[in-house]
Amino acid sequence: MNKTIALISEHASPLAMLGGVDSGGQNIYVGELARQLAALGYAIDVFTRRDDPKLPIGVQWLSNVRIIHVDAGPPKQLSKESLFQYMDAFTESMEAFMARQPKRYALLHANFWMSGYVAMKLKERLGVPFVITFHALGKVRLMHQRENDKFPEERCDVEAQVMQAADGIIAECPQDEADLTQLYRADPDKITMVPCGFSPHEFHPIDKAYARMLLDMHPTRKIILQLGRMVPRKGIDTVIQALTQLRKESIDAQLVIVGGEYEKPHLHADLEYRRLMEMATELGVADAVSFEGRKNREQLKYFYAAADVFVSTPWYEPFGITPLEAMACGTPVIGAKVGGIQYSVANGKTGFLVRPKDPQALARKLELVLKSEDLQLYLRQNAIKRVNECFTWKKVAQQMDEVYRRLTAEQLDVKDDDKRIIATAFLEAADTFRLSADSLTDAILRAGNMLAKAFEKGGKVLVCGNGGSAAESLHFSAELLGRFEMPNRVGLPVISLMADQAMLTAWSNDIGFNDVFARQVEAYGRPDDVLMCLSTSGNSPNLLEAMEKAKQLGMVCLTLLGKDGGQAAVRGDINLIVPSSSTQRIQELHLHIIHLLCTIVERRLVNYSVRRQAATLSSSLVQAVDLSVSQNGNPKPDYVKQKSDIFG
Ligand SMILES: O=C(CO)[C@@H](O)[C@H](O)[C@H](O)[C@H](O)COP(=O)(O)O
Numbered sequence: 046m047n048k049t050i051a052l053i054s055e056h057a058s059p060l061a062m063l064g065g066v067d068s069g070g071q072n073i074y075v076g077e078l079a080r081q082l083a084a085l086g087y088a089i090d091v092f093t094r095r096d097d098p099k100l101p102i103g104v105q106w107l108s109n110v111r112i113i114h115v116d117a118g119p120p121k122q123l124s125k126e127s128l129f130q131y132m133d134a135f136t137e138s139m140e141a142f143m144a145r146q147p148k149r150y151a152l153l154h155a156n157f158w159m160s161g162y163v164a165m166k167l168k169e170r171l172g173v174p175f176v177i178t179f180h181a182l183g184k185v186r187l188m189h190q191r192e193n194d195k196f197p198e199e200r201c202d203v204e205a206q207v208m209q210a211a212d213g214i215i216a217e218c219p220q221d222e223a224d225l226t227q228l229y230r231a232d233p234d235k236i237t238m239v240p241c242g243f244s245p246h247e248f249h250p251i252d253k254a255y256a257r258m259l260l261d262m263h264p265t266r267k268i269i270l271q272l273g274r275m276v277p278r279k280g281i282d283t284v285i286q287a288l289t290q291l292r293k294e295s296i297d298a299q300l301v302i303v304g305g306e307y308e309k310p311h312l313h314a315d316l317e318y319r320r321l322m323e324m325a326t327e328l329g330v331a332d333a334v335s336f337e338g339r340k341n342r343e344q345l346k347y348f349y350a351a352a353d354v355f356v357s358t359p360w361y362e363p364f365g366i367t368p369l370e371a372m373a374c375g376t377p378v379i380g381a382k383v384g385g386i387q388y389s390v391a392n393g394k395t396g397f398l399v400r401p402k403d404p405q406a407l408a409r410k411l412e413l414v415l416k417s418e419d420l421q422l423y424l425r426q427n428a429i430k431r432v433n434e435c436f437t438w439k440k441v442a443q444q445m446d447e448v449y450r451r452l453t454a455e456q457l458d459v460k461d462d463d464k465r466i467i468a469t470a471f472l473e474a475a476d477t478f479r480l481s482a483d484s485l486t487d488a489i490l491r492a493g494n495m496l497a498k499a500f501e502k503g504g505k506v507l508v509c510g511n512g513g514s515a516a517e518s519l520h521f522s523a524e525l526l527g528r529f530e531m532p533n534r535v536g537l538p539v540i541s542l543m544a545d546q547a548m549l550t551a552w553s554n555d556i557g558f559n560d561v562f563a564r565q566v567e568a569y570g571r572p573d574d575v576l577m578c579l580s581t582s583g584n585s586p587n588l589l590e591a592m593e594k595a596k597q598l599g600m601v602c603l604t605l606l607g608k609d610g611g612q613a614a615v616r617g618d619i620n621l622i623v624p625s626s627s628t629q630r631i632q633e634l635h636l637h638i639i640h641l642l643c644t645i646v647e648r649r650l651v652n653y654s655v656r657r658q659a660a661t662l663s664s665s666l667v668q669a670v671d672l673s674v675s676q677n678g679n680p681k682p683d684y685v686k687q688k689s690d691i692f693g
């Protein structure tokens with residue numbers, strides 16, 4: 046296979062440390078997805094912003110996975126809220142890098158809205174399809190933390206544009222899918238649900254006593270674990286408040302909080318830590334709350350395994366990887382009924398779901414779980430089973446592989462289909478040309494001669510048609526009234542009946558469309574004139590009425606038709622019926638016939654002028670029988686001014 050995929054993740058590099066304010070789930074998502082996709086045979090380049098001047102352009106992270114550091118804005122740590130202004134530069138740098146690669150990227154997979162912007166621009170420029178995982182949506186974020194949102198205002202608009210432009214959208218859970226379709230009107234057909242995952246090598250059941258021993262934790266005390274980024278929306282205060290309820294019920298439990306900006310909690314620098322600390326003190330439970338600070342990833346499984354229950358009660362959560370990790374380590378989860386948590390945690394089976402910001406409800410479920418070892422065992426077994434069946438990164442990558450295959454194959458299919466359509470149309474056109482050459486040559490000659498004769502006699506041609514045929518009628522008049530192949534001839538009187546816009550619109554508007562052409566035939570038509578009608582169906586009423594009128598005036602009717610010739614073929618004096626049932630092929634042949642008619646007309650007129658000049662010279666008196674005056678009294682035109690003009 047070995048398709049090359051570009052994962053774009055402007056602010057979250059798999060190489061970055063985890064647990065800080067700006068790093069979290071997305072770093073893991075991109076890193077683990079890249080790792081598993083590489084295992085499936087893809088070559089992966091992860092494009093992320095260079096935030097340190099010392100970073101090399103490319104790092105071979107794993108075999109088949111490179112991390113590419115893209116120059117966009119100053120090469121230093123910046124908050125993700127300030128990055129959008131550098132996304133055009135990101136696009137430029139990434140495009141330049143892509144151009145230097147020997148292999149074309151089959152697909153771009155953008156992560157987060159700003160990378161989506163980059164992918165959208167690259168698709169515009171290079172035509173590479175893209176899929177996007179938003180990880181979080183601006184409108185959802187605004188609903189929950191309007192006052193704290195520091196992203197630029199255009200975020201939601203950009204997200205909507207990206208959804209429009211994307212070839213595929215990954216929803217991480219049913220809630221995400223609902224947000225995409227309901228808040229943004231994203232096309233449901235583009236959306237595939239692929240959850241986040243965990244790695245069983247990293248997170249697996251460990252003996253609780255052993256974990257506690259390693260972490261120096263009390264061997265028997267009830268332990269509630271809260272782990273993840275420490276920002277207000279994670280709802281850690283709800284857990285602290287619930288602790289006071291438990292106290293009232295005489296349940297002695299310790300809340301262990303892992304996460305934050307620093308390895309050791311920093312009272313002055315870490316504001317959220319300070320806020321929570323003060324709250325715990327105020328509520329009188331400070332002695333039951335321990336802040337552990339940020340931990341290395343390798344240590345996390347011991348914390349999960351050491352806990353009796355894991356709690357995650359954010360106000361909202363696009364997916365939430367920590368509940369998966371806890372369940373993988375065999376720890377029941379009590380989670381908020383929001384976002385991906387309500388999907389990953391099976392209520393009553395692997396843990397419980399409670400409303401966010403509801404310490405009472407949380408306390409009740411905590412009590413339930415902490416009081417019953419049997420329930421804990423039941424939840425534990427289900428949790429391990431569920432996450433290993435549904436949420437490993439390997440499974441995620443397999444599902445993503447299906448999406449990629451579909452999108453890259455669809456590109457091929459569409460292109461192949463288009464190619465087939467083009468090839469068929471050419472063959473069809475070639476066939477129609479060949480068949481027409483066989484069946485129409487004589488009729489075209491007759492029509493050309495008839496037109497030339499009409500001009501010779503001082504007559505004119507009125508030409509009309511609808512739509513494409515209207516355009517062809519103009520085409521015909523332009524060739525003859527103007528210039529075709531012969532230089533220096535006078536203009537030939539051809540009037541296209543669709544050229545007078547004011548008349549056409551007024552008449553159609555006031556009286557009707559069916560006699561717009563008949564009306565003009567009545568005004569312009571003379572017995573020596575020809576009415577030429579172009580129609581693919583031969584059944585357009587305005588053409589049929591024009592022909593009726595022309596007949597009444599003694600004009601000749603020439604038709605260019607197709608299919609079975611329709612009603613027009615019954616009325617026409619000379620009918621050129623293209624042997625095809627396809628409107629387009631018929632129109633294409635009509636243009637060809639028009640050119641052939643012009644060729645013949647010009648050739649006949651040259652002969653006529655030469656004949657006429659010769660006749661005038663040899664016996665001007667005898668020829669006074671009148672070559673220069675037509676039947677209806679019009680002077681006959683000298684179409685070619687000088688023989689030498691024609692033959693050089
Ligand atoms: O060019 C096309 C289709 O290829 C159209 O504009 C097409 O000419 C219009 O539908 C006409 O109204 C069709 O009229 P007709 O050929 O049946 O007399």
Ligand SMILES: [Zn+2]
Nearest residue numbers: 513628629632
């Ligand atoms: Zn057309």
